[in-house]
Amino acid sequence: MVSEVTAAGDAAVKAVLGEERFATVQNSKLLVVGAGGIGCELLKNLVLTGFRNIEVVDLDTIDVSNLNRQFLFRRIHVDRPKSVVAAEAVRQFRPEAEIISHHGNVKDAEFGLEFIAKFDVVVNALDNLEARRHVNRLCLAAEKPLLEAGSTGHLGQVTVIRKGDTECFECQAKPSQKVYPYCTIRSTPEKPVHCLTWAKNLFDLCFGPEDESNLLADLAADMRKFQAQESVDGEDAGKRIFAHLFEEDIRKQAELEDLWSDQRPPPGPLSYEEALKKNECPTDADKDKLETQKVPSVAGDAKGFVASVAKMYGERRDLIGQSSFSKDDPIAMDFVHCAANLRMQNYRIPRLSRWDAQSIAGSIIPAVASTNAIVAGLEVVQLLHVLQSLGKPMKESRARTVWVRFPEPSRKKILQPSSLHSPNPDCFVCGSRTARVALRSLEDCKIAALAKGCIQGRLGAHKPALYANGSCIFDPEYPEPGPEAEEEGLHPDWSLAQWGLSSGSLLQVEDEGQGWSINLAIREEPDLDEQLFPGGFKVEAGAGAGEEAAKDLAEKKRKAEADAQEASAAKKAALDANTVALDD
Structure with missing residues (x-):
């Protein structure tokens, strides 16, 4: 009623x-x-x-x-x-x-x-x-x-x-999303965001599915060894991971003399016992802040890191191997915040409050x-x-x-x-429906990595299936190698070269969940910069995703809007002039 x-x-x-x-x-x-x-x-x-x-x-x-x-x-x-x-x-x-x-x-x-x-x-x-x-x-x-x-x-x-x-x-x-050079994230961080990027990759490495494109893939064997164990003491696992990351690995990094100079001294290793002694007292500036807005002590970060690992192996044992970082997941955010702060301590970078860390890690404005x-x-x-x-x-x-x-x-x-603009004929979603990707090596690029890193991560597909010459070579239902995938004739761990693809080949991408399909033109570019493109691929201009194409289009739109405003102003001025003439 x-x-x-x-x-x-x-x-x-x-x-x-x-x-x-x-x-x-x-x-x-x-x-x-x-x-x-x-x-x-x-x-x-x-x-x-x-x-x-x-x-x-x-x-x-x-x-x-x-x-x-x-x-x-x-x-x-x-x-x-x-x-x-x-x-x-x-x-x-x-x-x-x-x-x-x-x-x-x-x-x-x-x-x-x-x-x-x-x-x-x-x-x-x-x-x-x-x-x-x-x-x-x-x-x-x-x-x-x-x-x-x-x-x-x-x-x-x-x-x-x-x-x-x-x-x-x-x-x-x-x-x-801003992509940082591999060596900056892995060995020579200079800013908090570098350490947070490292920590997010670390969370996915420790608790997520296997991913060779992870920037910390070289640490995989040490970080994932607990996953195969049926029973894990989470606190002990946390302390052992702490020792490996913030003491042993940092000591190895410090020994790479060519990376350091008088202006940039080598990082300092930190043991768990040393960290517990660094229990700084809060300052007067912190007294009116919320707890999440205060920078914790090094001891607090060390305890928080171990506690978050223990929670993952305790409360979320069934999700290990399939988790991914989310800023809204309190355990994941605790892990990333504490891990990033401890790495900042290693590299003498000012540490962050949880509030600031969450804002940067989640790109919150x-x-x-x-x-x-x-x-x-x-x-x-x-x-x-x-x-x-x-x-x-x-x-x-x-x-x-x-x-x-x-x-x-x-x-x-x-x-x-x-005014509303007409469709862009080069748009790979509603226009040409063709995207172009340069790959550093067809021998090294696995089909599953291409699907996840490029087609899902960069081109925005949800669950893409890939076809070559009418045959399915990647099915999102079988993202990992195994007996079931082999029965379907699928090998997610095969490289593009193993699938018989070469520079200039054309793949078809189908995403039934989005009702979307495109052609993907691939090209091999052995000299692709490893620092700028750590994933081993580059989406090129002309695919509707190039930065230069975007700038050109934005400039054209800006000019069109300016011209329209100028014409409108001229028209108004003419009307005003006529009005004055009539009044006279």
């Missing part, structure tokens, strides 16, 4: 939108992906605008740190799923609305093409590149409009993606609640334009890309709209 308050609100919205558009709003079926900073604002806006058939997907649970900007949540909701609590909260604004929540990863099979096809429009409120790529591909395959949005501090953006009419999310190259609110409001405005244009050419729509910018003294505008 509709309450009097809801009825009054509907009447006000109907007066603004008109009968026809309001009816469209009420009959539309939406999928909202994400229930965090933007998602909370978005769901509230949608139900107050009159939408009453919404499903929301989010994999996260509520943390105390969310409460300052994700206003649908309260302290009593901590540790509950965001999607469930958000749905409960906005249902209070519109009790008759049907809001279905899903606590899960949008990349899971249950949220595939058939699921996406149920909705009129998909509205994103995501904060990570991998999931946004995935939803982009699903919507293209299902031919459903996608509202894409994001915020970074005071900056934000909203745009519309519709197959064949506009750019897709991947038509322009996105900034790739502080969120601004007001930006999220503006972005969510713009998404609803663009959604209304999209609903009006369903079944019509996009060029007839009033939908726009809108940028949220920090106001400058010379131009006091927060919002900057621009």
Whole structure:
């Protein structure tokens, strides 16, 4: 039953939108992906605008740190799923609305093409590149409009993606994660981020599946020897790993005289017993800080490292061999924070608080609640334009890309709209559907490593299958060598050369989960820089992912927007002149 308050609100919205558009709003079926900073604002806006058939997907649970900007949540909701609590909260604004929540990863099979096809429009409120790529591909395959949005501090953006009419999310190259030279991570770190990158690789090496592309693969034998044992004393394992990493290995690194100079002295080994003696007292500057904002003592880092290893071999023994680092996993984050700090101690780099370590390790940029609110409001405005244009050419729509910018003294505008751009013909997702990759060695590159490091890691596939000359040479169901893989004629540990591939060969990539396929042109480049490309591959320009191509395209768009603004200003000046003439 509709309450009097809801009825009054509907009447006000109907007066603004008109009968026809309001009816469209009420009959539309939406999928909202994400229930965090933007998602909370978005769901509230949608139900107050009159939408009453919404499903929301989010994999996260509520943390105390969310409460300052994700206003649908309260302290009593901590540790509950965001999607469930958000749905409960906005249902209070519109009790008759049907809001279905899903606590899960949008990349899971249950949220595939058939699921996406149920909705009129998909509205994103995501904060990570991998999931946004995935939803982009699903919507293209299902031919459903996608509202894409994001915020970074005071900056934000909203745009519309519709197959064949506009750019897709991947038509322009996105900034790739910073890759550090192998020798910097392995032997000569200079900054905290180098030590955190090392520690994340260490966690995956100790507790994840075998991966020869791991930057610390040379330590694999020593780090993984406990996995084969049926019973492990976790504390003893932690102390032995500590001794190997922060004492024995550092001593070997210090003996490499050609790496060190007067300006850069060799690292100092640290035994567990020595670390326990370094129990520094907190300073006056720390007295008003939260515990997570204080830099722990070296003794605290040593104890924390051993404790995290003990927890992995105790509480999570069944997950060893299949775990991967996540900044939101408290045990994994404890391990990475303590390991990174201990390595910083080895190399005389100032150590970090857990708060700072988590921010760097998770590439977290502080969120601004007001930006999220503006972005969510713009998404609803663009959604209304999209609903009006369903079944019509996009060029007839009033939908726009809108940028949220920090106001400058010379131009006091927060919002900057621009027209939607046509698809990029070179985009490997919605355009040419061809990606080009240079490999250092076809003899050394194993097909499973190519699938994981390049096609999944760099090109954003979820579960890719690879074909050569019509035959499957890699199936995501058999990522490791074994009897079952061999029965299917698959050998994940074979190199590309063993599969008969040569420079200039063409592979077909199929990802059924995303409804996406491309041709992958491979080329051998023996001189590929090992420091710049430690994974042994380079995605080249022309594949929709080259940095130079991205810069050129961005420059063209910037110039087009500047020209449009100049033309608009000239037109306004002419109108003003005519007005003055008439007044005279």
